[in-house]
Amino acid sequence: MNISVILGHPSLQSFNHAIAREAVAALQENGHRVFYHDLYEEGFDPILWGADAKGAVAPPGSDPMRQELTMSDGLIIVHPNWWGQPPAIVKGWVDRYISERVAYLFPDEDEGGGVPIGLFSDKRVLIFNTSNTPKQREKEVFGDPLQILWKHCIFDYCGVKTFHRRMFSTIVNSTLEERRGWLQEVRETTGQFFPKQA
Amino acid sequence: MNISVILGHPSLQSFNHAIAREAVAALQENGHRVFYHDLYEEGFDPILWGADAKGAVAPPGSDPMRQELTMSDGLIIVHPNWWGQPPAIVKGWVDRYISERVAYLFPDEDEGGGVPIGLFSDKRVLIFNTSNTPKQREKEVFGDPLQILWKHCIFDYCGVKTFHRRMFSTIVNSTLEERRGWLQEVRETTGQFFPKQA
Numbered sequence: 001m002n003i004s005v006i007l008g009h010p011s012l013q014s015f016n017h018a019i020a021r022e023a024v025a026a027l028q029e030n031g032h033r034v035f036y037h038d039l040y041e042e043g044f045d046p047i048l049w050g051a052d053a054k055g056a057v058a059p060p061g062s063d064p065m066r067q068e069l070t071m072s073d074g075l076i077i078v079h080p081n082w083w084g085q086p087p088a089i090v091k092g093w094v095d096r097y098i099s100e101r102v103a104y105l106f107p108d109e110d111e112g113g114g115v116p117i118g119l120f121s122d123k124r125v126l127i128f129n130t131s132n133t134p135k136q137r138e139k140e141v142f143g144d145p146l147q148i149l150w151k152h153c154i155f156d157y158c159g160v161k162t163f164h165r166r167m168f169s170t171i172v173n174s175t176l177e178e179r180r181g182w183l184q185e186v187r188e189t190t191g192q193f194f195p196k197q198a
Numbered sequence: 199m200n201i202s203v204i205l206g207h208p209s210l211q212s213f214n215h216a217i218a219r220e221a222v223a224a225l226q227e228n229g230h231r232v233f234y235h236d237l238y239e240e241g242f243d244p245i246l247w248g249a250d251a252k253g254a255v256a257p258p259g260s261d262p263m264r265q266e267l268t269m270s271d272g273l274i275i276v277h278p279n280w281w282g283q284p285p286a287i288v289k290g291w292v293d294r295y296i297s298e299r300v301a302y303l304f305p306d307e308d309e310g311g312g313v314p315i316g317l318f319s320d321k322r323v324l325i326f327n328t329s330n331t332p333k334q335r336e337k338e339v340f341g342d343p344l345q346i347l348w349k350h351c352i353f354d355y356c357g358v359k360t361f362h363r364r365m366f367s368t369i370v371n372s373t374l375e376e377r378r379g380w381l382q383e384v385r386e387t388t389g390q391f392f393p394k395q396a
Contacts, residue, residue, distance in 0.1 A: 010247050046244060046286040049208045051278075080249075084351035085283055088244040088293050092286030142350055148343050153282035 001073040001194055003027050004035040008079040008090035012041075015171055015179060019128045020078045022183045026190035027076075031197065035068050039089045046092015056099035066102055074124040074194055077150075081131035081138075081167065084145035094154065103158040118159020125150075125160050126193050128186060131169035138169070164193060199271040199392055201225050202233045206277040206288035210239075213369055213377060217326045218276045220381045224388035225274075229395065233266050237287045244290015254297035264300055272322040272392055275348075279329035279336075279365065282343035292352065301356040316357020323348075323358050324391050326384060329367035336367070362391060 005024060009016035020038070027034050037044070050057030059066045079086045086094075100106065104116040127150050131138060138144055147165060155163055166189065168174075168182045203222060207214035218236070225232050235242070248255030257264045277284045284292075298304065302314040325348050329336060336342055345363060353361055364387065366372075366380045 010245075010249055040245075040247075046290070047208075047238075048280075048285065049238075051208055051280075056280075082246075082249075082254075082293055083289075083296070084347050085289060087246065088286045088290030091281075091283060091289045092244070094281055095286050098281070143341070143346055145343055145346050145351060148341055148346070149282050152340055153343060 001032045001197060002035065002068075002071055003032050003074045003076060003194060004037065004068055004072045005076045006037050006039065006078070006090065006093060008039045008087045008093075010040050010087075014080075015130055015168070015182075016078050016080055016128075018179075018183060019130070019168075019186050020076075022186040023076050023078070023126075023128070023190045026187045027194055030191055030194060032194055035072070037065075039093060044089055044093065046089045046095065048092065048095040051095075056095055058099045058101040059096060065097055069097060069102055072123060074126070076126045076128070076190065078128045079130075080171075081129050081133065081146055081169075084142055085149065086146075098154060098158065116157065118157060120155065121159035121161060123160055124162040124193060125155050125164075126190065127163075127165040129165070129167040130171045131167050132172045134170055135167070138167070162193075164189070199230045199395060200233065200266075200269055201230050201272045201274060201392060202235065202266055202270045203274045204235050204237065204276070204288065204291060206237045206285045206291070208238050208285075212278075213328055213366070213380075214276050214278055214326075216377075216381060217328070217366075217384050218274075220384040221274050221276070221324075221326070221388045224385045225392055228389060228392060230392055233270070235263075237291060242287055242291065244287045244293065246290065246293040249293075254293055256297045256299040257294060263295055267295060267300055270321060272324070274324045274326070274388065276326045277328075278369075279327050279331065279344055279367075282340055283347065284344075296352060296356065314355065316355060318353065319357035319359060321358055322360040322391060323353050323362075324388065325361075325363040327363070327365040328369045329365050330370045332368055333365070336365070360391075362387070 005020055007020040024034050048056055079090045103120055104118050106116050129146055151163055203218055205218040222232050246254055277288045301318055302316050304314050327344055348363060349361055
């Protein structure tokens with residue numbers, strides 16, 4: 001399988017980086033081809049310029065990320081919870097690449113106000129987040145917005161059927177023991193989600 | 199009053215720009231001082247580099263936007279609904295400026311996992327959004343995530359007590375008549391929200 005890993009955190013020493021490394025190791029162990037994108041490291045430009053009423057204008061067919069997404073079998077996205085949302089650099093990746101003709105299509109007669117046809121129905125999406133908000137407060141006070149955004153707003157819309165998301169919290173006062181357990185979980189979840197192919 | 203207007207849309211011909219112009223006109227009519235930021239036009243850099251476990255590292259005291267926010271009495275934020283979230287450029291403004299010591303403080307004994315003290319309790323916040331999702335579908339299918347993000351996740355956290363948000367939809371198939379009515383509403387709402395000072 002071809003799997004794209006999208007990571008958005010400024011610090012190489014972050015737990016997000018540790019998660020991404022662990023996920024990559026699990027993918028490679030299962031024989032998958034990994035496309036690794038540390039968006040900060042790559043200096044990814046998050047600004048979408050071409051947007052019309054229908055949404056993002058698709059990047060050109062020769063765009064490497066567009067080509068990669070078209071042929072990928074799965075995505076792993078790793079980022080911290082900043083204000084119930086991904087960091088701007090990850091949001092910009094969504095703005096620019098989860099675009100019409102890459103991730104969804106409108107029926108010919110639709111001007112963009114209707115329900116689209118998802119083009120990601122064969123892709124599996126796995127998301128790992130970190131947070132400093134305790135789980136109960138995140139759910140009860142904020143309604144777990146990252147679940148709403150990634151699942152309902154974005155990937156349901158693109159036709160994704162196999163979706164899993166896990167938020168690790170709270171990072172700021174976690175013990176070494178806890179973090180080791182979380183990384184073990186990342187490894188197992190990733191391995192099960194993207195199993196070895198026969 | 200000192201009011202900052204934050205606008206995030208790539209096209210000068212957008213309805214978002216029309217909304218922002220109308221809001222500025224209403225503010226000026228009421229004698230307020232306006233700080234206008236078309237983030238695309240300014241080439242705003244949305245990338246937050248300095249983030250520790252507690253969140254964004256505050257920009258230096260000499261940073262002009264930080265100084266402006268410290269002395270502002272209100273904010274008007276204008277952007278389209280892109281995936282239930284603001285565009286990356288607006289998210290980056292949040293990442294960089296809604297930071298510790300600018301917008302909130304943690305009590306000394308707190309490492310960042312707790313509930314902060316909001317520093318925006320005297321500011322009024324008005325948000326205008328545009329969307330191509332019909333209102334009912336936005337509420338029922340997606341749960342109106344922009345309301346959750348701006349009100350519950352961000353400005354409640356910073357102590358804002360006077361908050362109003364209005365989403366205009368659907369833009370893509372609106373009539374000229376409808377858009378004129380919406381701009382009239384922007385003018386009235388802004389005028390009432392930031393009234394003439396005695």
